[in-house]
Amino acid sequence: MLRALKGAQKCLCLANKSFNLVQTKLRLNDAPTLAASMAVRHYSPPTHIKQSAVPNESGTMAEVKLEMMKRLGLEHGYQPLPKSREHLLKYQPKLEDLPTRAMQDSFTSAIIPLSTDPVLQDKYVTYLGNVRMGRLLEDMDMFAAWCCHKHVVVPQLPADVHLPYTFVTILVDRIDFTNTLASGTEDIRLSGHVSWVGTSSMEVVVWLEQKQNGKYQKLTRALFLMAARNATNTAASPVNQIQPANEEEKVILDGGKSRKRMRQLLCAQSIFKVEPNDPEQTLMYELYKRTTPSDTMELNKRILPPNCRWMSDSYQMSTIPSFPENRNHHNRVFGGFLMRTALEISWAAAVLYCKTRPKLEHIADISFEKPVSVDSFIKMTAYVVYTKLNYVQIMTVAEVLDPHSGNQVTTNTFYYTFAAPDTVTEVLPRSYHETMWYIQGRRKFEYSMGLKSN
Structure with missing residues (x-):
């Protein structure tokens, strides 16, 4: 999406207890327990916010999109050079001019009227009648920006002047899915609010639910870290600070500092920044022994153990052109489009690897x-x-290709993380850099399952 706010943390926040996230630490050799761990992560919007007297219904997602365009002064129709918003820079407020806001002020909901x-x-x-999760990720990304619109209030802004802000996505935190099978023909509700703020950044929690048998069932929940930029997206802009309305909001806000520290920790622990730890180095040696002949005269030869596949033979790739329909108002590719495309090529890779439809x-x-x-x-490789x-x-990597220079x-x-109905063929690395991907994938898997990495 757009250029992230300078200095913002580019790693992911760990959802904490303030959002009622329940995690169970498990033994990796216990398949039923692993499956159970995925099912116990339930979370709901804070009770006081849902019962608040503050109006929070925003209509359909189509209406939300139109309202955001109206507030920003955007018009339908593609222009190779976007309409200038420089005249709005003089209206950018100072931090001290912005009133504090409660979380319930930004809480809102919108419907996808399927x-x-x-x-x-x-x-x-989908062809089976289920919902395309990639489409929902697009909507969640747009809805997170809408929550930012609901949070930011500029009292000194004249009524006839458009909002001198641009909201961009920096990162999306871990997203867990419940066992509810989403239908492609029933209404889906998005709800959320700003849950923590920095000087110019906002954390937004978004819930996704679907009406089944007359009652909304939880599908997923995600945390978005958004950056507030000025009207031309050339500098950071301040945002309203949060004054908790009650103890529940105070707990959530206090958790923001912990989530920020966790983002920094996870970023620092990336395998692409620090060497593998001792248990991981032992694992790397075991992988080497498993795939190398015992005959020392064949050191350059690699062997594939039974019921295994090489990582180099286990990928899918797609190169796609982007078009104006995939743009945001700065003629950059909409982040939700990248999220949807990456998910769908990843799902294809998982299906072809498992030879069945994984969840x-x-x-x-x-x-x-x-x-x-x-x-x-855009080249997507899963x-x-x-x-x-x-x-x-x-692991899906998105790369931009320059057709003139050939640079990527x-x-x-x-x-x-996908779950197949039955045990899957084990994947093994053949080169050193694939071994690093293996270690990184193992870390991400343990993180997703709520397990403590070695």
């Missing part, structure tokens, strides 16, 4: 490292980097 709109159903339904259990983290121009060619019992860990620039890396 039950009454057959045309919309065609965009969301998406978890999305570990999504960070937006570089903006992607609307005229870009690698199977780790397996355990019936679980498959996918990595813009995003995504991690997905």
Whole structure:
């Protein structure tokens, strides 16, 4: 998506108890317990916010999109050079001019009316009648920006002047999915609010539910870290600070500091920044021994153990052009489009690897490292980097291709956990860099399962 706020942490926050996240630490050789751990992660909007007298219904997601365009002064129709918003820079407020806000002030909800709109159903339904999760990720990303609109209030802004802000996604935290099977023909509700703020950044929690048998059932919940930028997206802009309305909001806000520290910790522990720890180095040696002949005269030869597959043979790739319909108002590729595309190629890789239809259990983290121009060619490569019992860990890398120079620039890396009905073939690395991917995939898997890494 757009360039992230300078200095913002580009790693992912661990959901904590203030959102009622229940985690169970488990033994890796206990498949039923592993499956159970995924099912116990339930979380709901804070009770006091749902019962608040503050109006919180925003209509449909189509209406939300139109309202955001209206507030920002955007118009339909593609222009190679976006309409200038420089005249709004003089209206950028100072931090001390912004009143404090409570979480219940930004709480809102919106509907995807699948039950009454057959045309919309065609965009969301799979051939089995379920919902396309990639489409929902697009909506969640847009809805998180809408919560930012609900939070930011500029009292000195004249009524006839558009909002001098731009809201961009920095990262999306771990997303867990319940066992509820989402239908492609029933209404889906998004709800959320700003849960923590920095000087110019906002953490937004978004819930996704679907009406089944007259009652909304939980599908998933995610945390978005958003950056507030000025009207031209050239500098940071201050946001309203949070004054908790009650003890429940205070607990959530206090947890923001812990989540920030956890983001920093997870970022520092990346295998791409620090060497493997001692248990991981032992694992690497075991992998080497398993795939090397016992005959010392054949050191350059690698052997594949029974019921295993090489990582280099376990990937799927797709190169796609982006078009204006995938743009945001700065003619950059909409982050939700990248999220949807990455998820769908990852799902294809998981299906072809498992030879069956696995269930998406978890999305570990999504960070937006570089903006992607609307005229870009985007290469998505989904690698199977780790397996355990019936679980498959996918690492998907998004790269922008320059058709003139041939250069490739990595813009995003995504991690997905899928669960197959039966035990899957074990994937093994053949080279050193694949071994690093294996270790990173193992870490992401343990993180997604609520397990403590060695």
